[in-house]
Amino acid sequence: MDLLFLAISAIFVNNILLAQYLGNCPFCGVSKKLDTSIGMGVAVIFVVTLASIFTWAAYRYILIPYDMGFMQTLVFILIIAALVQFVEIFLKKQSKTLYNALGIYLPLITTNCAVMGIALLNIKHEFDFINMVVFAFSSAAGFALAIVLFAGLRERLVISPVPQALRGTAIALVTAGIMSLAFLGFRGMVQ
Numbered sequence: 407m408d409l410l411f412l413a414i415s416a417i418f419v420n421n422i423l424l425a426q427y428l429g430n431c432p433f434c435g436v437s438k439k440l441d442t443s444i445g446m447g448v449a450v451i452f453v454v455t456l457a458s459i460f461t462w463a464a465y466r467y468i469l470i471p472y473d474m475g476f477m478q479t480l481v482f483i484l485i486i487a488a489l490v491q492f493v494e495i496f497l498k499k500q501s502k503t504l505y506n507a508l509g510i511y512l513p514l515i516t517t518n519c520a521v522m523g524i525a526l527l528n529i530k531h532e533f534d535f536i537n538m539v540v541f542a543f544s545s546a547a548g549f550a551l552a553i554v555l556f557a558g559l560r561e562r563l564v565i566s567p568v569p570q571a572l573r574g575t576a577i578a579l580v581t582a583g584i585m586s587l588a589f590l591g592f593r594g595m596v597q
Contacts, residue, residue: 409540416544422520423552424582424589429520433553434578436508443557445504447550449497451543453489453515454524458542460485461525462535482525490515520549556585 416422423429429450436446461482469475494512497505505512515521524545528538559581568577 409536412537412540413544416541417548417551418589418592420545421548421552421589422524422545423549424586425593426523427586428523429518429549431514432518433556433582434575435510435514437553437557437560437578439507440554440557440561442504442507443553444550445501445508447553449493449508449512450515450518450520450549450553451546453486453493454521454546454549455539455543457482457486457489457521458525458528458538460489462528462533462538465529478526478529482522486515486521486525520545552585552589556582559585 420426423433432446432450437443464481464485465475465478469477469481490513493515494505497508497512524542527545528541531537531541533541560578563577563581572580
């Protein structure tokens with residue numbers, strides 16, 4: 407039951423993107439088309455889950471025992487960058503269409519503060535391995551859910567009668583704010 411509560415909390419209540427607003431760059435950049443946002447969501451889920459496992463293990467079994475906790479940020483960045491390179495090579499070989507659709511945003515996963523934020527939150531909350539994996543996967547799934555919902559809304563906004571002054575980025579940011587408010591409504595579920 408605790409794992410289910412942790413997962414629901416990470417996806418809806420403390421959504422990494424809409425409640426904590428980490429990962430804004432790909433959220434605004436990749437969310438113009440639904441298929442591209444789904445690809446980005448899957449890539450983020452994969453990278454965040456693997457990065458969390460490797461960073462948690464490096465912190466727990468290398469940095470802490472050798473009293474090198476101060477190296478945490480540097481080590482985490484190196485692990486995340488290596489994993490993103492792996493994903494980029496894999497997508498280039500397996501799904502050229504998705505690789506081209508993601509364009510510049512795929513390397514941006516390396517600098518996506520959501521990936522680093524989740525890795526650091528795992529350390530901050532002192533999760534054991536199972537809780538860490540559930541939290542990381544659920545947080546990334548919450549990111550994917552938010553970006554896919556936002557892409558659906560943005561596609562709908564293209565055909566909607568939006569006033570000239572609000573077209574483009576302006577209405578996208580207003581919509582993101584309304585989505586954030588909607589997700590913040592889940593906070594009342596947790597005491």
